[in-house]
Amino acid sequence: MNIPIGWKYLAIFIPSVLGLIGLLVLIRFAWKKGTEYVTPRPTLSRPLSIGGAALGIVAALMPWATFVLNEGAYPDKSTLQFFDSPWAVSGFRLHTLLLSLVALAVVFAPIRKHRIHKALGWSLIGIALINAAFIAGNGGGFGAITSDGSSFAFGAVIGLVAGIALVFSGKAGPVEPIPHLSTDVSRVVAYAVLVVSFTALLLGVAMMLNAGGQGGVGNPYAGPIFLSLLAFFAGVLGALHAVGVTGWISRLSDKHKWFSIVVLLAVALGLPFTEAGTDYWMTTATNIGVYAATAIGLNIVVGLAGLLDLGYVAFLGIGAFVAANFSGAAAAKMGFELPFLVAVIIAAIVAGVFGAVVGSPTLRVRGDYLAIVTLAFGEIFKKSAQNDIGGLTGGANAIPGVPPINWFGLSFDKPLEIAGVKLPSGVMYYVLIIVLVALVMVVFANLKNSRIGRSWIAIREDEDAARAMGIKTGKAKILAFLIGATLAGVAGAVFAHKTSTVAYDSFQFIESVTLLAAVILGGMGSIPGAVLGAALLLVLPEKLREFADYRLILFGFALILIMRFRPQGLVPDKHRRAELANEGAEGVPIEELNLPDDTPGGAKAQVAR
Amino acid sequence: MTATSNAPVLAASNVTMVFGGLTALKDVNIELHEGQILGLIGPNGAGKTTFFNCLTGLYTPTRGSVRLKGRTLPSDPAQVTVAGVARTFQNIRLFPSMTALENVLVGRHSRMKQGPIASLFHGPSFKKGEADARTRCLELLDFVGLSGLDDELARNLPYGDQRRLEIARALATDPAVLLLDEPTAGMNPQETEAARQLILSIRELGIAVVVIEHDTKFIFSLCDHVSVLVQGELLVEGSPEVVRGDPRVIEAYLGKPPEEVQAEVDAYAAESSAERTSIIEPIRDRRPNEGGQQ
Ligand SMILES: Nc1ncnc2c1ncn2[C@@H]1O[C@H](COP(=O)(O)OP(=O)(O)OP(=O)(O)O)[C@@H](O)[C@H]1O
Numbered sequence: 001m002n003i004p005i006g007w008k009y010l011a012i013f014i015p016s017v018l019g020l021i022g023l024l025v026l027i028r029f030a031w032k033k034g035t036e037y038v039t040p041r042p043t044l045s046r047p048l049s050i051g052g053a054a055l056g057i058v059a060a061l062m063p064w065a066t067f068v069l070n071e072g073a074y075p076d077k078s079t080l081q082f083f084d085s086p087w088a089v090s091g092f093r094l095h096t097l098l099l100s101l102v103a104l105a106v107v108f109a110p111i112r113k114h115r116i117h118k119a120l121g122w123s124l125i126g127i128a129l130i131n132a133a134f135i136a137g138n139g140g141g142f143g144a145i146t147s148d149g150s151s152f153a154f155g156a157v158i159g160l161v162a163g164i165a166l167v168f169s170g171k172a173g174p175v176e177p178i179p180h181l182s183t184d185v186s187r188v189v190a191y192a193v194l195v196v197s198f199t200a201l202l203l204g205v206a207m208m209l210n211a212g213g214q215g216g217v218g219n220p221y222a223g224p225i226f227l228s229l230l231a232f233f234a235g236v237l238g239a240l241h242a243v244g245v246t247g248w249i250s251r252l253s254d255k256h257k258w259f260s261i262v263v264l265l266a267v268a269l270g271l272p273f274t275e276a277g278t279d280y281w282m283t284t285a286t287n288i289g290v291y292a293a294t295a296i297g298l299n300i301v302v303g304l305a306g307l308l309d310l311g312y313v314a315f316l317g318i319g320a321f322v323a324a325n326f327s328g329a330a331a332a333k334m335g336f337e338l339p340f341l342v343a344v345i346i347a348a349i350v351a352g353v354f355g356a357v358v359g360s361p362t363l364r365v366r367g368d369y370l371a372i373v374t375l376a377f378g379e380i381f382k383k384s385a386q387n388d389i390g391g392l393t394g395g396a397n398a399i400p401g402v403p404p405i406n407w408f409g410l411s412f413d414k415p416l417e418i419a420g421v422k423l424p425s426g427v428m429y430y431v432l433i434i435v436l437v438a439l440v441m442v443v444f445a446n447l448k449n450s451r452i453g454r455s456w457i458a459i460r461e462d463e464d465a466a467r468a469m470g471i472k473t474g475k476a477k478i479l480a481f482l483i484g485a486t487l488a489g490v491a492g493a494v495f496a497h498k499t500s501t502v503a504y505d506s507f508q509f510i511e512s513v514t515l516l517a518a519v520i521l522g523g524m525g526s527i528p529g530a531v532l533g534a535a536l537l538l539v540l541p542e543k544l545r546e547f548a549d550y551r552l553i554l555f556g557f558a559l560i561l562i563m564r565f566r567p568q569g570l571v572p573d574k575h576r577r578a579e580l581a582n583e584g585a586e587g588v589p590i591e592e593l594n595l596p597d598d599t600p601g602g603a604k605a606q607v608a609r
Numbered sequence: 610m611t612a613t614s615n616a617p618v619l620a621a622s623n624v625t626m627v628f629g630g631l632t633a634l635k636d637v638n639i640e641l642h643e644g645q646i647l648g649l650i651g652p653n654g655a656g657k658t659t660f661f662n663c664l665t666g667l668y669t670p671t672r673g674s675v676r677l678k679g680r681t682l683p684s685d686p687a688q689v690t691v692a693g694v695a696r697t698f699q700n701i702r703l704f705p706s707m708t709a710l711e712n713v714l715v716g717r718h719s720r721m722k723q724g725p726i727a728s729l730f731h732g733p734s735f736k737k738g739e740a741d742a743r744t745r746c747l748e749l750l751d752f753v754g755l756s757g758l759d760d761e762l763a764r765n766l767p768y769g770d771q772r773r774l775e776i777a778r779a780l781a782t783d784p785a786v787l788l789l790d791e792p793t794a795g796m797n798p799q800e801t802e803a804a805r806q807l808i809l810s811i812r813e814l815g816i817a818v819v820v821i822e823h824d825t826k827f828i829f830s831l832c833d834h835v836s837v838l839v840q841g842e843l844l845v846e847g848s849p850e851v852v853r854g855d856p857r858v859i860e861a862y863l864g865k866p867p868e869e870v871q872a873e874v875d876a877y878a879a880e881s882s883a884e885r886t887s888i889i890e891p892i893r894d895r896r897p898n899e900g901g902q903q
């Protein structure tokens with residue numbers, strides 16, 4: 001199709017002018033002077049939201065880049081192909097379109113809008129910025145997202161303006177309370193809701209894993225596609241949260257705990273059947289599982305008992321080396337090979353013993369000093385493994401040839417076919433690790449809700465008071481170390497069989513830090529938090545491969561942002577949530593109470609008084 | 610001494626505590642009998658809290674010993690609690706991010722039996738033990754007047770309720786002796802009266818109580834026996850009537866020469882008994898801000 005150049009200009013010109021006018025309106029009228037925070041006038045809320053949503057739709061239908069990038073067309077027709085097929089919107093442009101349509105629908109719906117618009121707006125801003133930054137970076141400057149000769153591509157700019165307009169429309173008024181939906185629904189409805197939401201969760205995870213392929217090798221655009229999808233999901237979740245749906249679902253799943261667990265397990269086992277069911281993602285998911293199980297173990301030590309452990313990955317390493325020796329190299333030399341389950345038990349016991357040994361200084365040293373002791377232990381372990389002390393670790397040569405797990409003639413490293421469906425190799429490891437993580441979760445939850453778990457939390461809160469309540473704090477702390485290390489040891493044994501080669505450099509300081517970050521990021525003392533934290537910390541680096549050297553910087557930056565804006569972690573434990581969240585005791589948002597809230601928890605504590 | 614002729618429940622003999630060059634306690638002797646409420650008063654820095662810390666094993670006395678029902682107490686807080694001495698703290702030390710019920714359940718710790726294995730599997734006997742403990746702790750919350758607040762985080766409770774929660778937590782350890790360090794500090798008159806009633810009903814449970822308080826009106830109206838600690842030494846002890854009129858007590862409190870004090874005591878004796886405590890009472894306002902110790 002050949003469109004006359006005049007039309008082209010018009011098609012670009014009108015939305016651009018609209019966008020500029022929008023920007024001017026924001027700058028000229030949007031601010032109400034005299035208040036502490038910059039807030040737009042309430043009367044502007046409606047026009048801003050309608051305008052923002054309309055601009056968002058325009059942005060989605062516009063081209064985002066003026067030319068084809070070096071590595072090929074930027075995904076999903078973001079370039080001037082617009083004029084060939086303006087309605088074939090997919091990828092991030094589809095997301096932009098969906099968000100804007102929802103924003104527009106919300107304007108006319110009889111519900112509280114501000115929070116929804118804010119969430120959708122931030123999501124639009126995120127999508128626009130991520131894609132614009134990438135196009136500009138890879139396309140040689142801002143020309144790529146503005147104009148190039150006779151071609152214009154204002155999609156990103158208009159998307160950004162649309163997002164800002166929506167956020168401001170959300171800020172133009174009091175913060176509305178989140179509706180509290182009743183969980184008094186019939187069992188059938190509750191079950192249906194849970195199945196649907198967990199399935200949606202599975203599909204979302206699969207989509208996210210698959211976004212842009214495996215990163216780096218497969219698709220040079222994997223990073224931005226993934227991040228942009230993340231921004232989209234954040235917007236969707238934010239909007240659902242604003243209408244009270246996420247809170248409702250989480251309360252429903254609390255109420256129907258066992259059903260939720262079963263569905264969640266089934267859903268997790270369903271991952272190999274989705275688009276993410278590739279060898280690559282099975283391996284990554286298994287690694288995530290190993291880390292998640294270890295992180296939950298660490299969560300006992302750090303999250304419950306409040307003991308900082310900076311060398312925790314050593315226990316994972318001990319488990320892995322023990323298993324490698326008993327079912328691999330050393331064992332083969334001596335003419336025997338233990339079955340996997342026996343190797344796991346031995347690995348767990350050995351790691352547990354080391355845990356108790358490392359934990360024993362807790363009787364004498366506290367706080368920072370203990371952290372140094374654990375740090376030293378981690379380094380001692382690494383150095384010993386590196387130098388092949390006792391010939392148990394293979395030193396720089398590692399221990400190769402750990403045999404795959406083999407149960408009833410089913411070798412875990414082979415692909416599998418069930419009822420004609422081909423499943424990727426490594427799927428059995430994935431299943432095993434899911435079961436393991438589920439078991440570790442049960443261990444954690446059971447311990448937490450027991451006399452032992454309460455004594456750990458009491459020690460974290462006030463060790464002297466805990467002792468005065470009759471808790472033998474020394475014993476309790478060593479027990480925390482022992483159990484945490486045992487769980488890591490089990491995870492290590494699975495890890496050894498899965499990777500088949502166990503080398504000391506998988507267990508360095510940075511891995512300990514990653515585990516700790518997973519626990520803190522997800523929310524101290526929270527199980528879903530530790531799993532989510534581990535998943536994020538392993539998937540993000542995979543996805544951000546093409547940022548190469550900047551990867552760790554980006555990563556650190558993201559951590560800082562999360563800790564600044566969500567110190568209680570992504571999925572906080574109920575106690576920590578109360579301690580650190582920006583919400584009053586009864587779930588009243590602090591902003592509503594008009595208190596300065598510079599110190600997390602500070603104003604909240606006063607409100608509580 | 611009170612009429613009780615039995616051996617004392619708690620006996621501290623010649624307890625001496627030296628910190629570097631400072632003798633915080635010097636040969637303190639105290640006997641506490643069953644069903645007794647003993648008041649411990651004295652100016653700031655007299656060593657009252659230090660004495661509690663020596664009784665509960667938080668400090669190991671430099672000299673002297675503490676006996677509970679004739680047995681010497683170990684110098685380990687956990688074992689002392691198991692033996693049957695529970696306490697509250699001068700500056701409240703609850704577990705702030707645990708709920709009220711969980712706080713009391715922690716107090717129940719030493720009376721529960723479940724080990725790590727049982728806690729791992731949550732079998733029937735575990736569940737029964739847990740349910741029993743919960744019932745008992747809810748009763749205790751009820752007893753101290755916190756019914757309905759079991760699911761509230763300790764940090765969110767008002768000040769007075771936090772003090773009561775500390776008492777419930779201490780009671781959960783099934784103590785023979787309860788040590789209360791300034792249980793009414795910061796309370797308004799109504800709350801103070803409620804606390805007085807609470808301590809009286811604790812005595813009804815057969816628990817002997819030692820109370821540290823600066824509010825002398827409170828102490829004299831509550832206790833059977835009052836000991837006055839001044840600069841680490843037991844200055845005067847006896848029934849509230851005896852202690853109340855003792856010139857040395859007034860001197861120690863007001864820091865005035867004996868003659869002047871004697872004159873005041875004479876004037877004081879002439880007053881109606883209802884107003885008697887008023888001479889010593891202004892002390893409360895002279896208290897400096899509480900320091901960092903328990
Ligand atoms: N751990 C310690 N190390 C050194 N000195 C201490 C220690 N604990 C208490 N002291 C000192 O012992 C003395 C008695 O203090 P204590 O806290 O027992 O007084 P108190 O009678 O409880 O006073 P208050 O009425 O203010 O609570 C004080 O001089 C205090 O500084």
Ligand SMILES: [Mg+2]
Binds near residue numbers: 657658659699903
């Ligand atoms: Mg004191």
